[in-house]
Amino acid sequence: MSISEHIRTDDLMVIAALEQALGEDRVKADHETRLFYANDIFWQPGIAPLAVVMPSNAEELSAAVCLATEAGVAVVPRGGGMSYTKGYLPERSDSIVIDARNMNRIVEVNTTDMYITVEAGVTWEEVNEALEGTNLRTGYWGPLSGIRATVGGALSQNSAFFGSALNGTVAESVLGITLVLADGRIVTTGSGGRKGTKPFTRFGGPDLTGMFLGDNGAMGIKAGATLRLWPKPAEVDYLTFGFESLKDMALAQTAMARTRMVSEGFGIDRTKAQHSASVNRLSDSLKTLGNVASAGKSLLAGVKNAVDVATSGTSFLMKHPYTLHIVTEARNAPELAVNVSTLRAIGERTGKSLPNSVPKVMRSKPFSPVRGMLGLNGERWVPIHAVFPLGDAERVVQANDAYFAERAADMAEHGIVYTIMTMTVGNEFFIEPAFYWMDEITSLHEQSLGAEVVKPWRDRAANPQARDAVARLRRGTQELYASLGGVSWQVARDYPFREILNDSTWSLLCDVKKAVDPRGLMNPGSLGLKG
Structure with missing residues (x-):
């Protein structure tokens, strides 16, 4: 329709x-x-x-x-x-x-009991601003799009990036949620749903919270959430490595994940580096340099950090097919030194140490404008992802490389540019191909990025043939990953779900849906659950 x-x-x-x-x-x-x-x-x-x-x-x-x-x-x-x-x-x-998004109050910051309660429309940037000066932080503390992405959205879709290599997805930081069911009931899960009890723990009887995470609102609509707080590490350092193959980089990432010394990290190919480095202008932004300087422990250290970033720039990324960017944190300097030494030794087994300007700048301003939702020349962008056991990484990247090699001619025909990003999230290996192609700019892009940013491309013609080709590539990738035993978080109406669940598991999900939404009116079609 x-x-x-x-x-x-x-x-x-x-x-x-x-x-x-x-x-x-x-x-x-x-x-x-x-x-x-x-x-x-x-x-x-x-x-x-x-x-x-x-x-x-x-x-x-x-x-x-x-x-x-x-x-x-x-x-x-x-x-x-x-x-x-x-x-x-x-x-x-x-x-x-x-x-x-109008439900954007910080309800409570409880530094004694170590939790923060917020409404669902609060952005991750606002969560972190509310915790400024407390020396506390949530385990997972936001996606790259945290300037716009909300807590409720992250809980509905599941989300990972900052802090996720060590602490997993957003679901592992949640103590309880408040939601509205289809009949209008306002329900709170976790200990906050008990009479006269603070929202300090998720457990005590069945874990009702988990039933409403990653559901895209199919079970209920998030109104608020309580997130666990941890002491913010006192020390931080950054590492970058170059690799000749995706397999070498993935093996380094999974080995690092097993040390539990990485707070967050991501690997990208040269093509992704071209788009990201150029779009975000990591090396020539005076504002970014100011952020790097202010992040230093002393004025002298801050100035040195800024100079290091400015002189290293991003051109070195083009010399390596793949680069890995790591943030490590610790309670004190000796512990940090052990982290850095251990991670560097792992990275240098199959890779080469490089200047660490990319993770350093990213941490200096973690929630930047979401310019990356378009490419350097306004190309449209969309990713696809799955997670796997750490031990499956080599098998997965080899299958991934073979899949896209077979489709190179089709991508070239439609002007589709393929890139790849990999991460580790707790004990999981995360892989995310993404595609760039020429197409029309929508009102969503304009409102998200600003009229001035999209002005050069605002009148670009639609390209439904290329967009359809991207959709086919994404679906084929989803099916490939499912066949390899992968799991995808942001199911919504996009990823295979019903067809990869055991019949008994699917029937339980349907029964839960009927119990909380008997008429099927809460986001019908999400998760494949029809109204």
């Missing part, structure tokens, strides 16, 4: 009821807004919702959900809008989208 300005009379009554309950400023039903919310970073054009509702607290969210579901209208949650897996795209026209 394509975008339509027509809205039925019954649906107009639902919109009017929402406006009366929440206020007209909380409900938008104009064509331009509905069109905007029918796209994600990759999939377009989708089905326009009836309206977009922007509640400011859990009570308003509950009221909106009740009004919609009682009228038989589906409810689709949306966080910061950084997804590319159809997670927040309506499957049917009689849907409302819940934009949770």
Whole structure:
């Protein structure tokens, strides 16, 4: 179904009821807004919702959900809008989208009991700002898109990057969540759901929290969350290595993961380095250099850091087919020295030590504008991913290399550029191919990046043939990874799921869905669960 300005009379009554309950400023039903919310970073054009509702607290969210579901209208949650897996795209026209970004209060920072409670629309940048001066941090503390990505979105999609090599995904930092069910009930999981008890622990009876993580809102809509805090390490250092093959880099990464000395790290190929280094201008941004300087422990050390970054630049990345960028942290200088020595020895078994400017600059300003959602010349970008046991890394990268070698001619025909990124997340090996191609710029790109940034490419013609080719590549990659025993986090409506679950596991999931959403109105179609 394509975008339509027509809205039925019954649906107009639902919109009017929402406006009366929440206020007209909380409900938008104009064509331009509905069109905007029918796209994600990759999939377009989708089905326009009836309206977009922007509640400011859990009570308003509950009221909106009740009004919609009682009228038989589906409810689709949306966080910061950084997804590319159809997670927040309506499957049917009689849907409302819940934009949770107005639910952005820091509810409590409890440094004594070591937790932070926030509303679902709080961004990861805001979480970290709230913890400034406490010397505390969540285990996983945000994605690269943390300037826009929200806590609720991360919990719905699962998310990993900063802190994830050591502490895993966002799910492993959660103590409890508050959510709204299809019937409007506001429910809190973990100890926060007990009478007179602080939200200090996740456990004590069945783990109800886990049922609502990674669900894309199919089970309920997140209104808030409590995250565990840990002492922030006092010492930090950075390492970069160059490798001749993806296999050599992956083996180094997995060996490093087993030491539990890496806070976060990522490996990229030369093509990705060209796009990332050029787009983000790591070496020539005075603002970035200022951030690097201020991150130094002393004025002299900060200036030296900035000079080191400026002189090393990023040109060295082009000399190596693959580069690995590592952040390691420790409680004190001797412990950090052991980390650095151990990790350097592992990296130099099959690679070469290089200047560490990339991880250093990235840490100096972790939540930069999301310029990387387009390539250097405004190319469209979309990734695909899976995680595997650490011991499977070599087998996986060899199969991955063979798969894309076989498809090189098809990619060349459509002007598709292939890149690769790898990480370790706890005891998992993460692999993420991504694709760049020439295509139209959507309103989502413009609003996310700014009109001035996209202005040179705003009138570029659509290229549905190349986009369809990318979709086929992504699907083939998903199926390859599933055949190798891989697991994908951001299932939404994009990744294979029903077909790779055991029948008994799928039937349990369906039973849970029926219990919390008997009419199938919470993000129908997500996880393959139909309304």
